[in-house]
Amino acid sequence: MFPSLLQEGHLGYDVHLPAAAIFLQFKLSYQLRTRKAGEFNLFEEPYYRLYLHRRNHSRQHDLLLALEQTGQRVLYCAPTFHLSADLNRLYATSTIIPRTAFFRPSSIGPLPDDNQHYVVFVPANTPAFFCSKPVSVSRTDFGQELGALSALRSRTRTVRRFADELIASLSTAHMTVARQPVPTDDLFPHIADPMVRAGLVSRLLFDSELLVVGQVYTF
Helix, strand or coil: CCCCHHHHHHHCCCCEEEEEEEEEEECCCEEECCCCCCCHHHHCCCEEEEECCCCCCCCHHHHHHHHHHCCCEEEEEEECCCCHHHHHHHHHCCCCHHHEEEECHHHHCCCCCCCCCEEEECCCCCCEEEECCCEEECCCCHHHHHHHHHHHCCCEEEHHHHHHHHHHHHHHHHHHHHCCCCCHHHCCCCCCCHHHHHHHHHHHHHCCEEEEEECCCCC
16 A cells, blocks of 8 residues: 555555565585485485584574574575576576475574584485484475465555564574674665665675565555
8 A cells, every 4th residue: 555645644654565574594505426425325315415604603593593583484595406507497497496495594403513514405305404413404395484474464564664673683683692782773874765774684684685575565
């Protein structure tokens, strides 16, 4: 609903937006093919490995866990393909999502130490494993996730309020991990569109992309 300038002046809102959001952390994945690979026995076929940042080098995983704990939807996503020809073919046939593995940070859980840890998986939607000691990790069906987001679209808010809620979640999660406040009001003050600003804050603080499912709007 696009109010007139007169309504906006009296009612104090910009555009009512039925929408929901999800934060995506894109990861590279590496294929391992030989039986000498450490986890080949888990699958008995070539598999992929998604590396998580070492805890003493980056708090990214802790940040994403904290963001998920604020009630936001957060997913790691990594391709189950690695050749340019496959990327071109999957893109042309709009089938990249079925060939992408999705994981909630909470499914992986907290990192136990500062060592290198990773998740291993195959293209099929079979159990994945958090390593170095293999622990089963559940994968997330992205289609079902989008369906759940669509159901949340019935909650209508103004664009500005929706963006403020997302930025507040980002700020709370960052404070939980970094133990120091982030002056989010001072970030990107020149950006007029509140949803664009929320996406930039997400990228700056969490290196994650903000995907909004809902009504297209013009600010």
